Amino acid sequence: MKTVLITGAAGDVATHVRRELAGLYHFRLSDLKPITDLGANEEFVRADISKMDEVGAIVRGVDAIVHLGGFSVEGPWDAILQANIVGFYNVLEAARAAGVKRFLVATSNHAVGFYRRDETIDHRVYPKPDSRYGVSKVFNEAMGSLYADKYGMEIFNIRIGNVNPRPLDKRRLAIWLSPRDLAQLVTIGIEHPDIRFEIVYGVSNNRRSWYDNSNAYRLGYRPQDDSEPYAAEILAAEAGQQKDPIAERYQGGTFCADEYDAPTPPE
Ligand code: 15L
Secondary structure, three states, X not given: OOEEXXXXXXXXXXXXXXXXXXXXXXXXXXXXXXXXXXXXXXXXXXXXXXXXXXXXXXXXXXXXXXXXXXXOOOOOXXXXXXXXXXXXXXXXXXXXXXXXXXXXXXXXXXXXXXXXXXXXXXXXXXXXXXXXXXXXXXXXXXHHHHXXXXXXXXXXXXXXXXXXXOOOOHHHHHHEEOHHHHHHHHHHHHHOOOOOEEEEEEOOOOOOOOEOOHHHHHOOOOOOOOOHHHXXXXXXXXXXXXXXXXXXXXXXXXXXXXXXXXXXXXX
């Protein structure tokens, strides 16, 4: 059985991964917050990923790393810097030093959030982050690219939409990722024999998607869920709501509208 390190293991996304893939891997779970509900094939090792001297111990001896640790929404620069830039570098560099090749990056739709909703984008588009958080995810992807090209690491980037048992609102109808489809992508990231540097979108088979996710399909992804059965109820609940035009125009939604102060909206 492979040993897989999950960072940020106390968070929501990790909790779905643990439940969906229980029994298939030995999970080393790491977070700042303690996890006490350990399953049969789970261990917990506490670490603050912004401190390099705490990271060596969590990566040692694992077959793959699912890096979910860090700040998961927009925040003050110093918080993003410590958690998502310094923290990301520490985990990736410690993995390289320990000889761990396979590394799954939880990047985000917010790395490309300033693409318009009437555009369909694939894994080759240039970054258009919508927040300091989005910039940190672009940094993560770039750092992974460097470590793949320079050190031969195997980097699998999942640009996650929104993981939830059900889509939460109109925007999430396009970017929803069900827990079982998330688990399928994580499994591909751990198991696929031929990964050098890949970007896939972490979304289910949503009819309203604005992504061309052909790279994920090429690697074997066959999502089982579609947000469409939830659409009528969500759209009816939102009918008549006042919407911010910037949030509505761009894929990143309110991440684009927050602090927005440009004289003209970007293309
Ligand atoms: C993300 O990247 C966040 O981690 C998550 O909390 C949601 O805000 C999600 O994007 C989203 O766009 O809905």
